[in-house]
Structures are given as C-alpha cells and as structure tokens.
Amino acid sequence: MCAPLVAHDAPGLLAEAAAVAALGPDLLEWRVDFFEGIARTGEVVELASAIKRAAGGLPLLFTRRSAREGGQPIALDEAAVAALCRAVCAGGGVDLVDYEMDHDPAHVAAVREAARTHGVGLVLSFHDFQGTPPVEALLGRLRQAAALGADVAKLAVMPRDMGDVLNLLSATWQASQSLPIPLISMAMGPLGAVTRLAGGAFGSALSFGAGQAASAPGQMPIAELRQGLTLLQRAMERRA
Numbered sequence: 001m002c003a004p005l006v007a008h009d010a011p012g013l014l015a016e017a018a019a020v021a022a023l024g025p026d027l028l029e030w031r032v033d034f035f036e037g038i039a040r041t042g043e044v045v046e047l048a049s050a051i052k053r054a055a056g057g058l059p060l061l062f063t064r065r066s067a068r069e070g071g072q073p074i075a076l077d078e079a080a081v082a083a084l085c086r087a088v089c090a091g092g093g094v095d096l097v098d099y100e101m102d103h104d105p106a107h108v109a110a111v112r113e114a115a116r117t118h119g120v121g122l123v124l125s126f127h128d129f130q131g132t133p134p135v136e137a138l139l140g141r142l143r144q145a146a147a148l149g150a151d152v153a154k155l156a157v158m159p160r161d162m163g164d165v166l167n168l169l170s171a172t173w174q175a176s177q178s179l180p181i182p183l184i185s186m187a188m189g190p191l192g193a194v195t196r197l198a199g200g201a202f203g204s205a206l207s208f209g210a211g212q213a214a215s216a217p218g219q220m221p222i223a224e225l226r227q228g229l230t231l232l233q234r235a236m237e238r239r240a
C-alpha cells in the first residue's frame with residue numbers, strides 16, 4: 001500500500017508524513033506538484049530527507065505529476081522538472097522516482113541515469129484521465145516503460161464502463177506474465193475500485209490509498225484498503 005503526501009508547504013508536509021506513516025502504509029509518495037516551493041531545488045532536496053525522517057524511514061517515492069496527466073499546474077518547464085528529479089536522486093532522500101514516459105526521451109534518459117547512478121528505483125508511468133485505451137495499447141505502454149529502462153512500470157486509466165476496467169486488468173495480467181519488471185496499475189474513479197482492491201491478484205505490485213487526502217479519484221482510505229486487501233488475500237489463500 002502506498003499513500004500520497006499532498007500538503008502545500010514544508011510544515012504541512014512534515015505533519016502529513018508523520019500522520020500518514022502512522023496509518024501503516026508500505027511506502028509514501030510525495031506528490032511534489034502540490035508543493036508551493038517546487039521551484040526551489042535545494043529546499044525540495046532537503047525536504048525529501050526531512051519527510052523520510054518524519055515518516056520514521058518509510059520508503060519514499062518522489063513524483064511530479066504533470067497537468068496533462070492529472071497533476072497540478074506548476075511554473076517549471078519540463079527541462080527544469082527533469083533537473084529537479086535528478087537533483088532529488090542525487091540528494092539521497094528518496095528511494096524511488098516517478099517520471100512520465102511520454103516526455104522528451106532526452107529527459108527520460110537523464111532522469112534514468114541519475115536514478116541509476118544514485119541507486120534510486122525508476123518508475124516510468126502513463127496516466128490517461130480521459131479514458132481507457134484498448135488492451136494492446138495498454139500493453140504497449142507497459143512494454144515501453146520496460147524498454148526505456150524502468151525498474152517499475154506504472155499505468156493509470158479512467159474507465160467509462162466495466163469493460164474498460166476488464167481491459168486494464170487484462171493488460172495487467174498479461175504484462176505480469178511477460179514483462180521483465182514489476183508493474184503497478186489501476187483504474188481510477190468509482191468504477192475502478194475493484195482494481196485497487198483486486199489488482200494484486202492480476203499482477204499489480206502496489207495499490208494507492210488515501211492518507212490524509214487523496215491524490216487521484218477513487219483512492220479509498222488506507223484503513224479500508226487494508227481491510228479489503230486482507231479479506232481478499234485470506235480468501236485466496238484458503239485451501240478448501
């Protein structure tokens with residue numbers, strides 16, 4: 001289970017990190033596009049370490065979600081965002097960095113090199129907030145992440161009906177059988193709830209649940225997510 005941090009300033013983030021860590025997620029995601037100081041690189045790098053300390057050392061995923069993929073609008077251009085990700089990798093405060101695979105390949109390569117150099121796991125992601133592409137296209141995105149050198153592939157879509165949800169799960173299952181790297185997938189919104197609860201059964205490695213606040217539509221509170229995941233796991237491990 002991963003819980004996002006979405007506070008706007010440093011005191012808010014440190015308080016959020018401590019409070020959300022106490023809910024028992026396996027890792028935290030700092031959604032830095034919500035942070036008002038995103039343009040101050042040194043402050044972001046130091047804050048990442050401080051967040052990790054405030055969370056008692058829980059693994060930290062650093063994510064800037066672009067506006068076109070469902071994030072907050074920010075004043076930085078993409079070159080500056082890639083430079084920020086590289087600086088954060090070098091700063092030693094984060095365990096994983098999420099970068100969207102659709103950006104300029106030169107930026108993807110630069111973030112990948114920094115992640116490799118500093119022992120940070122690279123998540124290459126794609127989010128469709130408008131709809132759900134066909135299964136082959138979804139598989140293509142997951143394969144693209146692997147081909148670009150990701151350590152983890154991530155895919156989020158917005159389903160319009162349960163057929164879209166099935167397509168996301170089908171792509172997840174097929175990719176989990178063939179990709180050389182782990183993947184994370186989810187369908188967002190109310191229709192996608194089943195993917196947050198049962199995605200693991202189809203090969204998704206992580207489910208996002210809300211701590212103090214959600215970072216995307218459809219995230220359920222961590223405590224409810226844990227109940228659902230536990231029930232399903234128990235049922236799937238039952239022998240008779």
Ligand SMILES: O=C1C[C@@](O)(C(=O)O)C[C@@H](O)[C@@H]1O
Nearest residue numbers: 004063156186188208215216
């Ligand atoms: O990519 C994801 C998944 C997500 O979009 C979700 O739907 O839970 C939430 C984001 O914060 C995260 O970066």
